[in-house]
Each structure stands twice: as structure tokens, then as C-alpha cells.
């Protein structure tokens with residue numbers, strides 16, 4: 157890593173001190189000397205490395221491997237569930253199954269990277285606003301390296317997330333409001349309390365963890381990329397991170413110019429990116445009265461909105477909303493036809509695929525990757541609905 161770069165102005169920032177947003181309030185992105193990285197990050201070298209996201213260490217934000225705070229995150233299976241493909245009418249359907257990650261979701265990737273970097277740069281206590289999974293992951297990685305942590309989550313967050321954070325030793329404050337209200341509280345108190353804030357895209361390294369989704373997709377597809385990626389979108393780190401990974405991979409000479417159409421799925425009760433995409437806007441207005449059982453999608457406004465919209469448009473993709481009924485029904489379809497008990501956010505990607513097929517926006521023989529971003533086990537209240545005994 158050579159430096160950090162403002163995603164709006166291109167201004168450079170020091171990567172060796174704690175950083176949040178740039179001076180203009182935009183996310184900072186890590187930049188690397190990719191020629192140098194490519195000298196040791198070779199396909200031959202990769203074949204000997206452990207199956208975690210840190211196998212790509214030359215393009216990860218660390219100075220030495222000893223800094224890494226890891227619980228074995230990443231390198232999750234890319235499944236080709238044939239029965240589900242048949243049922244949905246797709247011959248090349250894949251699921252990147254993120255449910256085996258530590259803490260049961262792909263948030264482990266982002267928080268392994270963010271906690272690693274925050275600790276290496278001297279953070280004393282970590283604070284996070286969360287819809288659920290990010291808080292659990294932060295609490296776990298903070299526990300693993302002995303950093304104090306405080307988590308702010310909406311009062312109606314499912315019980316499993318609250319218990320997980322408290323069990324890992326984090327302080328938990330339940331807030332009457334949404335993740336954006338939690339974010340405001342962290343912002344107001346962090347300076348006086350001496351907290352380092354690890355909100356989505358408000359520090360530079362969660363996205364570096366999430367970008368490994370893109371590296372893995374390429375590696376697991378033998379250095380090619382699919383035609384379509386369907387991603388359940390809240391703060392958008394995975395979407396923006398994968399796009400960054402594809403650019404780095406091309407610069408490393410490992411893939412060509414082909415890119416998947418990146419498709420964002422949101423819930424009808426909270427779809428700020430879908431609305432902004434449809435209007436042709438460059439950034440998204442905050443969504444009023446956000447509600448959905450897919451708590452990872454209950455993000456009414458995101459600092460990376462303009463970056464997400466850029467990715468969707470540059471890739472020729474789109475953004476689509478599904479109802480809670482549809483995303484729950486398709487969580488059960490994914491379970492029944494593929495044997496994966498997904499988070500409702502994962503079910504949303506299948507619901508979106510079915511709609512896109514009806515609209516003629518995805519063809520039956522295209523290579524399609526759905527992201528099941530987490531395990532269903534933390535959403536038992538929601539997923540128990542609509543089941544026959």
C-alpha cells in the first residue's frame with residue numbers, strides 16, 4: 157500500500173495514521189504499488205497459501221503479516237447449485253456462499269481488515285453503528301485482539317446480534333431509531349470519548365476486506381468473471397469493493413476488460429439506491445421510514461451512494477427492489493433447492509433474479525452469481541414465518 161486517495165478529489169492521504177473521511181467528506185480508498193505486488197502475488201504463490209482472504213496479502217492494507225487479526229474469514233465456497241439453477245431456469249447459476257464466515261456473515265471480511273488496521277495505527281477503542289452483522293463482527297475481532305468496543309444498534313435488531321456483541325465483551329447501546337440515528341450518535345460522541353469510528357466507508361479498510369470477494373470470484377472462476385453479479389445492497393462496500401478489485405486485477409494482468417453487470421438489490425421498504433438509479437441521480441436521497449426484515453438492507457442513506465451509482469452505471473447493471481414477502485419466500489426457495497439456509501438478504505438476490513428474468517434483463521444461459529451474504533441462523537424470527545410444519 158502506498159497511500160490513501162480521496163474518492164471524490166483524488167487528493168492523497170497518509171496511510172500510516174488513523175483516517176476517517178477525506179476533507180470533502182468522501183471515502184478514502186487504499187492504493188497500492190501493483191507492479192511490486194505482482195512480483196510476489198503470483199498464481200503459483202497463491203496455490204500454496206491458506207484459504208482465507210489474507211492470501212492476497214500484497215494487495216491488503218498491512219505492513220507485516222504479524223499485524224493481521226484473523227478468525228479465518230474469506231475464501232468461502234462458490235457453489236454451482238444445479239437443482240436451484242434448474243428450478244429458476246438458469247444453466248450457469250452460482251452462489252457465493254458467505255454464511256460460513258466467522259460470525260456468520262461477510263461482515264467478517266470488512267471488520268477483520270478494519271480492526272487489523274485500526275489496532276496497527278494505535279486506536280484505543282472502536283465504535284460502530286450497525287444494523288446487526290457489522291456489530292457482531294466488530295465485537296468478535298475486537299475481542300480477538302483485546303481492543304475495547306462499543307456498538308450502537310436499533311432497539312428492534314434481532315436478539316442474536318445483541319447477544320453476540322455482548323457475549324464478545326462489547327458494550328451495546330440500543331437506540332430508538334435506525335442505523336443512521338446510531339451513526340449520528342457515534343459521530344457526536346466519538347471525539348470526546350476517544351473512540352475510533354469504523355462505520356461503513358467512513359474508515360478506509362472495511363472496503364479492502366470486502367474487495368477480496370472480487371479476487372475470490374476471479375480465482376474461483378479460473379481468472380474469468382461472470383456475466384452478472386447480484387448483490388444485496390446496504391452501505392454498498394461489497395459492490396464498490398468488488399469493482400475496485402476488478403480494476404486491480406486487470407492492472408495486475410490477471411483478467412481482461414470484461415466486467416459483470418453489477419446489480420443492486422434492495423428491499424421495497426428501503427430502496428434509496430434503486431430510486432436514485434431510476435431517476436438518473438448522481439447521489440441518493442435518504443429514505444424515509446425505512447423498514448425491512450433484511451436488517452443489512454435497512455440503510456436509509458450511505459456515504460458511498462455516488463460510488464455505488466457509478467459502479468451500477470459503468471457496468472451496465474441496474475438496481476431492483478423486492479418486497480419482504482418475496483425475499484423471505486425466496487430465502488426458503490434457496491434453502492429447499494440448494495441446501496443453503498440464507499440470510500434474508502441472500503434470499504433477496506434470488507427474488508431479484510426471478511424478477512429480472514421475467515423482465516428479460518438476464519438470459520437463461522448467462523453466468524450469474526448470487527451473493528448469499530450471511531447465515532439464516534441470526535434471523536430465526538423472520539425466517540420462521542411462512543413455513544408449514
Ligand SMILES: *Cc1c(COP(=O)(O)O)cnc(C)c1O
Pocket residue numbers: 261262263289290356388389390391392393394395452453499501502529530
Ligand atoms: C451488511 C449486510 C449487507 C449489505 O452489505 P453492504 O456491503 O453494506 O451493502 C447484506 N447482507 C448482509 C447479511 C449484511 O449483513
